[in-house]
Amino acid sequence: MGFIEIRHLKLIDTVEQVGTLKNAAERLYLTQSALSHQLNELEARLGTKIFHRVNNKLIFTPSGKELRDASKEILKRLEVLKHKINQINEDNIKDYIHGYSDEETTRLNNQANSISEILHWDSKWEEGSLVLEAGCGVGSQTKIIAPMNPEASFVSIDLSSISIEKAKATISKEKIGNVEFQVADIFQLPYKDGHFDHVFVCFLLEHLARPMDALKELKRVLKHNGTITIIEGDHGSTYFHPDSEDAKKAVEAQVSLQKKRGGNANIGRELHPILRNAGFNSIQVIPRQVYVDDSKPQLKEGFIRNTFTAMIKGISEEVIVQKFILRNELDSGIKDLNATSTSGGTFCYTFFKAKAIKSSV
Numbered sequence: 534m535g536f537i538e539i540r541h542l543k544l545i546d547t548v549e550q551v552g553t554l555k556n557a558a559e560r561l562y563l564t565q566s567a568l569s570h571q572l573n574e575l576e577a578r579l580g581t582k583i584f585h586r587v588n589n590k591l592i593f594t595p596s597g598k599e600l601r602d603a604s605k606e607i608l609k610r611l612e613v614l615k616h617k618i619n620q621i622n623e624d625n626i627k628d629y630i631h632g633y634s635d636e637e638t639t640r641l642n643n644q645a646n647s648i649s650e651i652l653h654w655d656s657k658w659e660e661g662s663l664v665l666e667a668g669c670g671v672g673s674q675t676k677i678i679a680p681m682n683p684e685a686s687f688v689s690i691d692l693s694s695i696s697i698e699k700a701k702a703t704i705s706k707e708k709i710g711n712v713e714f715q716v717a718d719i720f721q722l723p724y725k726d727g728h729f730d731h732v733f734v735c736f737l738l739e740h741l742a743r744p745m746d747a748l749k750e751l752k753r754v755l756k757h758n759g760t761i762t763i764i765e766g767d768h769g770s771t772y773f774h775p776d777s778e779d780a781k782k783a784v785e786a787q788v789s790l791q792k793k794r795g796g797n798a799n800i801g802r803e804l805h806p807i808l809r810n811a812g813f814n815s816i817q818v819i820p821r822q823v824y825v826d827d828s829k830p831q832l833k834e835g836f837i838r839n840t841f842t843a844m845i846k847g848i849s850e851e852v853i854v855q856k857f858i859l860r861n862e863l864d865s866g867i868k869d870l871n872a873t874s875t876s877g878g879t880f881c882y883t884f885f886k887a888k889a890i891k892s893s894v
């Protein structure tokens with residue numbers, strides 16, 4: 534047990550503001566006896582009195598005065614720290630290129646639904662296990678993997694509270710009972726070491742400036758011998774028929790924008806080395822190719838038009854403003870990407886799914 538805790542500092546600071554233990558208890562939403570107990574405990578730890586009690590009023594002793602001044606200073610610094618961290622979180626969210634619009638929610642759902650079989654036929658964890666899903670977004674993958682693993686429990690986190698609210702609504706509408714949601718930052722997870730049996734991450738590392746730090750934090754909360762599963766795309770793997778220089782430029786513009794924001798749209802091919810450098814073992818990466826032709830009309834609609842081309846459309850204004858592409862080139866690129874979904878067109882894109890273990894060998 535520590536020497537002085539933050540609750541003690543709050544107690545002293547509040548008594549200073551309101552004068553009596555009764556008023557301080559009300560302000561802190563505690564009972565007077567709980568506060569009295571905290572005070573006695575602190576005085577015992579310090580081996581000195583903090584207050585003289587005069588007609589129910591608390592008057593600071595000389596040690597109490599020292600403590601009062603230090604409490605004020607420390608609490609003020611903690612407030613500043615909290616503010617700074619919120620700021621960093623908001624900046625992280627601002628750097629996220631796809632944003633949180635309703636269109637993006639629809640796109641994420643189209644993406645997850647259209648390729649669920651290709652990505653998730655093997656997304657299985659054993660009965661009774663606790664799985665952390667990091668960067669769950671609006672729950673597009675959650676609503677697929679949670680029902681596939683009814684005997685496992687999921688904790689799904691995202692930095693965006695807006696997305697978490699949308700994810701909660703989806704999961705409750707689908708009557709899925711084995712998921713809990715929390716707003717949290719992958720770089721500072723609010724869980725103890727070794728808390729989870731498994732970790733699952735989908736389409737998140739590509740947006741992070743420090744994917745290695747994220748992996749180290751995920752490794753910390755993972756049990757020994759626990760597994761991590763990561764799915765990421767790689768825009769460099771995109772090719773199509775009819776071929777089009779403008780469509781290729783449009784894809785490249787998205788890659789450049791993501792890079793400018795600190796991410797890496799071609800991260801799929803790097804999963805093996807990144808996992809190895811983060812200290813994971815038994816790494817296995819399996820490419821998952823989405824190949825679309827006339828025999829797969831659902832993928833033409835769900836993947837080419839509503840996932841991939843919709844993604845390029847979603848960042849249109851930004852790539853033009855940043856001068857990664859001219860407006861007429863982008864418009865023509867988007868038209869050509871859509872053309873690959875018409876009769877005779879084909880489209881290829883490769884996702885990478887990696888699985889690794891936290892072990893000493």
Ligand SMILES: C[S@@+](CC[C@H](N)C(=O)[O-])C[C@H]1O[C@@H](n2cnc3c(N)ncnc32)[C@H](O)[C@@H]1O
Nearest residue numbers: 641668669670673691692693718719735736737
């Ligand atoms: C492309 S979305 C993917 C969402 C979901 N995994 C899916 O496949 O549909 C990326 C998500 O990562 C989240 N994210 C970005 N930075 C994060 C961070 N530092 N901690 C937690 N989530 C983060 C974003 O808020 C966004 O919801």
